[in-house]
Amino acid sequence: EIVLTQSPGTLSLSPGERATLSCRASQSVSSNYLAWYQQIPGQAPRLLIYGVSTRATGIPDRFSGSGSGTDFTLTISRLEPEDFAVYYCQQYSRSPRTFGQGTKVEIK
Amino acid sequence: DVQLLESGGGLVQPGRSLRLSCAASGFTFSSYAMSWVRQAPGKGLEWVSAISGNGAGPNYADSVKGRFTISRDNSKNTLFLQMNSLRAEDTAIYYCAKDLSREQLVRPGFFDYWGQGTVVTVSS
Numbered sequence: 001e002i003v004l005t006q007s008p009g010t011l012s013l014s015p016g017e018r019a020t021l022s023c024r025a026s027q028s029v030s031s032n033y034l035a036w037y038q039q040i041p042g043q044a045p046r047l048l049i050y051g052v053s054t055r056a057t058g059i060p061d062r063f064s065g066s067g068s069g070t071d072f073t074l075t076i077s078r079l080e081p082e083d084f085a086v087y088y089c090q091q092y093s094r095s096p097r098t099f100g101q102g103t104k105v106e107i108k
Numbered sequence: 109d110v111q112l113l114e115s116g117g118g119l120v121q122p123g124r125s126l127r128l129s130c131a132a133s134g135f136t137f138s139s140y141a142m143s144w145v146r147q148a149p150g151k152g153l154e155w156v157s158a159i160s161g162n163g164a165g166p167n168y169a170d171s172v173k174g175r176f177t178i179s180r181d182n183s184k185n186t187l188f189l190q191m192n193s194l195r196a197e198d199t200a201i202y203y204c205a206k207d208l209s210r211e212q213l214v215r216p217g218f219f220d221y222w223g224q225g226t227v228v229t230v231s232s
Binding site for chain 1: 220
């Protein structure tokens with residue numbers, strides 16, 4: 001199975017700052033089949049991005065995704081208070097579908 | 109609006125069974141694959157099982173294969189997960205998710221909507 005490794009484990013930033021989250025795959029993710037989810041504590045995950053860089057419905061444009069092959073990035077251009085959460089990447093290139101272990105973005 | 113509402117969780121002893129349900133609304137249920145994804149306490153997300161829109165080709169994570177069975181009733185817009193021979197490591201929040209897999213799950217997809225989850229605790 002494809003193992004996804006996210007870094008850093010925790011990112012401590014202030015509102016207004018830029019957040020850069022990394023997701024590295026153990027094998028190439030074909031056709032750019034990579035998604036990102038946001039999970040606020042106590043809530044269900046929410047789809048942010050699919051196909052590496054396509055924002056889901058209603059997702060603000062401060063969220064952007066990039067990358068290819070085995071290296072992917074989620075960028076939040078200017079952190080809003082509601083963005084402090086845990087973020088997961090997920091590959092759907094190959095079964096079984098797998099998730100990264102998550103990056104927590106916390107208020108500094 | 110898409111809504112997914114899970115139920116059926118609870119406290120169960122190791123080796124026993126539990127059946128989860130997920131009531132769906134706001135979309136044409138029979139047209140979409142559905143999945144169960146779980147999250148152990150303080151841990152990340154783990155895909156558990158998926159089923160295509162017409163019920164064909166269910167598949168399972170190795171960790172639950174042979175113990176869990178996914179099914180659906182398209183007449184009632186409901187997804188199920190029958191969990192047998194439960195173990196302590198099955199303790200988790202179980203989410204149902206609308207699954208954008210295509211071609212009877214041959215082409216796996218991502219999850220565009222999630223329910224709020226139901227808690228399963230396996231303990232003696």
